[in-house]
Every structure is written in structure tokens, then in C-alpha cells.
Amino acid sequence: MSLWLGILLASAAVYSWKILGFMVPSSVLQHPTISRIANLLTVALLSALLGVQGLTGGGEIHFDARIPALGVAAILLYFRAPFVVMVAASALVAALLRLFFGG
């Protein structure tokens, strides 16, 4: 499947939730088990993506400058720094570490 087709299908798939929410009776999605699963699913996917993006590379577990960069990101999040500042700071930390220490 081409990347373009994937982009269009994924966009339609994401839109399907939005329009579904406007169509179905609210009682269906307000069931506590369903809303709990949806919340936890969101948490799990974001955390899994964090693990894959931060701790793996080339299909292997791989620790490098991303870890101290994430430490700085966590500190900035704790002090409620804006999202874009936190993301830019983590890039800067990783880039500087690689510049001075390689890898």
C-alpha cells in the first residue's frame, strides 16, 4: 500500500470517530467501561509510541542521547513549560550531546 493511500485511509478512519460521536445516541458512549477503555487506550498508545520512539532504533532496543533529552523534557513538563519549548529543548539537548560526544 502506498504512503499516500495510507494517509487518506488514516484520515478517513480518524474522521469516522468524530462523525460517529455526532450520530450515535449519547448513552452508548457514556457507559463507564467504554469511556474508561477509551481513556486507557489513549494513554497506552501514547506511552508505547514514547517507548518505541525514545528507546528503540532499527528494530532493536537502543539507548542514546534521547534519554537525557527526555529527562530534560520531563523536567520542563513538570514546570509547565509550553509544548513547543519542551520539544525544542529536548532536540537541542540531544543535538548538543551528539555534537560533543558523538553517537
Added chain:
Amino acid sequence: MAKQSSVTSISIGVGLATGLYGISFGALSVAAGLDIWQTQVLSLLMFSGGSQFAFVGVIAAAGGAGVGTAGVGAAIISAWLLGIRNGFYAVRLAPILNRVGLGKLVPAMLTIDESTAVSTSQAEHENQVRGFWLTGAAVFVFWNLMTLAGAILGDALGDPSKWGLDAAAAAAFLGLLWPRLKERQAVAVAAAALIIATAATPFLSAGVPVLLAGVAAVAVGLFNWFANKSENGTGANA
């Protein structure tokens, strides 16, 4: 009138702040191997930050521009599952906006974290409607403009890891996750998901470890494991 203008300024402020992190999306998407057009179409059509970051994250892990069908499939499913919360926002917005038939199509497009948050935090109905439309429109415009700026910037930077863009992509997921870690159950699920997805990466094709972690979350939610005692009580009665 005073309240109307305050809704307007909140909406534009939220639109600008959200738009700014569209820069990081644009740069990270290009670093993941998408071109500028593909990146822009994601912001125009998918228009949901978490799903967009997930899509390009899985594409990057699965080989970037040369990604195979399995990788694209995993990226689609990841983006789709992360979009589920928008369905719940739509349920809350439907009675506020009170649209019928085809009139639901455009508000559905603008149903995202920010437009829902601004709308539902207003006391008066008129401001709830106004907050939804203004925030949705402001985020849409700024998010797309800043995506383009970020994509052009990312394209000019070249080698993503030299500039720490791989760390920035991980930080973006941490930033999206952070406000959701208020309850013990969520923290437990986040820790388990991170370990499962990381540990499974050497053994499964790219994108699948993320979905595997999602399955674990569904099990925890279904049986309400790791819940606080008070939550357990309500769960049993419900």
C-alpha cells in the same frame, strides 16, 4: 458583549498556542520520511495532533519513505485508535451545537481536544457555540500554516538525528501523555505499555508493538484492574 469578546480572545489564544506546536509536527513528519505535501495533507484532512504524531511515528519506525504495506497498515490503525477520544468529544458537543443531517459534517471535522475544551468550559450556551467554532477555526488555520512552516524547516535541516529530531519526536509523545497521568490506573497502564512496546520491538514488525500495548490497555479497562478503591466500587455497581 464582554463575555463574547473574552471567548474570542481565548479561542484565538488557544489557536495560536496549538498552531505553534504544528511546527514540531511539520518538522517531525518530514524527518519521519513523509514529503511536505503528505505532511500538509495530514494536517488538512486528519486534523488531530495525537493521531498525526502516531501516524508519522509508526511510519518512521517502519522504514520512512520506503515503508511497506504492513508498516502503513500499522500506522493507519495506530492513528485510528488514538482518534477514539474525538468520538467522545463529539458526544458532548452534539447537544450544544444541535446540528442535523449534513450540518454535522463540518463540526465533526473541527471536533478536537481544544475546541471541545474551550466550548465546554463556557457557562452560557451562546458562548459554548461561539467557543467551539472560533477555537476550531483558529486551530485549523494556525495548525496548517505552522505545519507548512515546520515541514519546510525540517526539509532544510536534513539529517534528523543530527538535530535531535528523533529525541523531539519522543518528547512530543511524552508531552501528549503527561496531562493524562493523573490517576494510578493511567500511570500503571502507561508504564506497562512503554515496557511492552519497547521489549516487543526486536521480535515484531514495526508498529505492531504499539498495537499490542493497546490490547493490554483494553484488558485493564475491561476488568478495571489497578483502579483506586473508590473507582472499584462504582465500577462494580455500574
